Amino acid sequence: MFIPExxxxxxxxxxxxxxxxxxxxxxxxxxxxxxxxxxxxxTRSSPEIHQQVVQxxxxxxxxxxxxxxxxxxxxxTQKEYDNFLQIISPLCQxxxxxxxxxxxxKDLSLFLQNFPFLNGSxxxxxxxxxxRFIILDSVLDLSPGSEQFNWLQKQLKEDIPSLLILHHxxxxxxxxxxxxxxxxxxxxxxxKSSVKAVFSAHDHNYERSEFKGITYxxxxxGGAPLREKEHANPYSLVFIKTHHYLIGEREGKSIIFKVYxxxxxxxxxxxxxxx
Numbered sequence: 001m002f003i004p005e006x007x008x009x010x011x012x013x014x015x016x017x018x019x020x021x022x023x024x025x026x027x028x029x030x031x032x033x034x035x036x037x038x039x040x041x042x043t044r045s046s047p048e049i050h051q052q053v054v055q056x057x058x059x060x061x062x063x064x065x066x067x068x069x070x071x072x073x074x075x076x077t078q079k080e081y082d083n084f085l086q087i088i089s090p091l092c093q094x095x096x097x098x099x100x101x102x103x104x105x106k107d108l109s110l111f112l113q114n115f116p117f118l119n120g121s122x123x124x125x126x127x128x129x130x131x132r133f134i135i136l137d138s139v140l141d142l143s144p145g146s147e148q149f150n151w152l153q154k155q156l157k158e159d160i161p162s163l164l165i166l167h168h169x170x171x172x173x174x175x176x177x178x179x180x181x182x183x184x185x186x187x188x189x190x191x192k193s194s195v196k197a198v199f200s201a202h203d204h205n206y207e208r209s210e211f212k213g214i215t216y217x218x219x220x221x222g223g224a225p226l227r228e229k230e231h232a233n234p235y236s237l238v239f240i241k242t243h244h245y246l247i248g249e250r251e252g253k254s255i256i257f258k259v260y261x262x263x264x265x266x267x268x269x270x271x272x273x274x275x
Contacts, residue, residue: 035129035255036060038095040245041068041167041201042220044104047087049223052262053245054091059264060247064128065095066135068201068219069102069167076107081114098126101137102167102201108139123148125155129250131275134195136166144185156193161275164190164198171216173233174203190214196272199246203227206244206259208268209235215272219246219259238268250275 038057043050057065065088072080088097101122105111112120122137134155142148156162170182190198191212201220204227209216216235221244229239240259244267248257255275259268 035064035131035248035250036062037064037066037128037248038062038245039066039068039165039199039217039248040219040222041100041102042070042204042224043067043084043087043222044070044073044102044224046223046225047083049243049262050084051087053222053243054088056260056262056264057245057247058090058094062095062247064126065091065097066126066133066165066199067097067099067222068165068199069100069138070104070201070220070224071099071102072104075102075105075111078110078114081110085114098133098135100135100165100167100201101139103139105139123151130161131250131255132160132162134162134164136164138166138168138180138182138200142166142180142182142186153189156189156195159194162193162195163272164195166198166200168202169200169207169216169218170198171207171209171211171233171235172200172203172218173207173229173231173236173239174205174218174220175227175230176202177231177233187211187214196275205229206238206240206242206267207233207236208238208270209233210237211235215270217246219244221245240267242267248272 071084101111124135126133140148168180170186197215199217203218204220204224206221207218226241242261244259244261246257246259248255255272257270258266261267
């Protein structure tokens with residue numbers, strides 16, 4: 001179920017305990033404890049490859065799909081969004097779709113116009129079964145003291161197992177590396193929270209890093225031109241230059257992630273515990 005932070009259904013406005021809300025979802029709306037969801041991103045410049053990615057994801061029948069940003073090449077024309085929405089239409093027939101804004105979504109108002117359920121905010125929260133997804137807009141100011149940073153701090157005060165999604169990576173061996181300087185403040189903030197993993201894109205490859213108990217994923221293989229490793233990343237465990245997508249599936253209190261290429265071959269897998 002999608003509950004945007006600023007909507008009338010927001011728990012903070014209704015003053016309903018989150019535990020009660022989750023029980024309600026499971027009991028009355030039929031939410032499954034065996035959640036399955038997809039994560040992918042950077043689809044901007046190759047609709048043919050994006051279409052292949054969508055076709056493969058559909059085979060896994062995810063309940064929700066998250067895009068890590070750079071949906072389009074410029075994000076300045078409705079035609080780009082029309083083409084994008086047409087490609088993902090088979091996926092949207094079986095799965096809810098939640099995008100993060102990337103740097104190529106240059107026109108914020110057009111981005112929000114094409115995803116009206118965001119209620120005018122490009123950073124928001126989604127509750128998929130008992131998992132909270134926090135989606136940030138790393139194109140906007142995210143530095144300490146900014147409106148978005150303060151909003152994030154507020155979300156993290158709630159002790160809820162969470163996954164964080166934003167376009168720009170914190171740890172990356174790719175071309176862009178940590179160009180926003182997120183390492184200066186974001187890992188410290190997250191270590192004090194219940195965030196278990198961070199998913200980003202911007203660099204066009206797959207990479208998995210670990211830093212102080214949190215998994216950091218770069219998944220920018222949805223269609224943009226692939227790129228080589230260019231920077232040192234001492235926390236990197238896996239780096240693969242290929243088009244790909246991730247499928248996460250709950251098993252008990254853990255989420256098992258598998259990374260697939262376009263031939264449906266598993267390239268990597270990892271487990272996020274205590275979810």
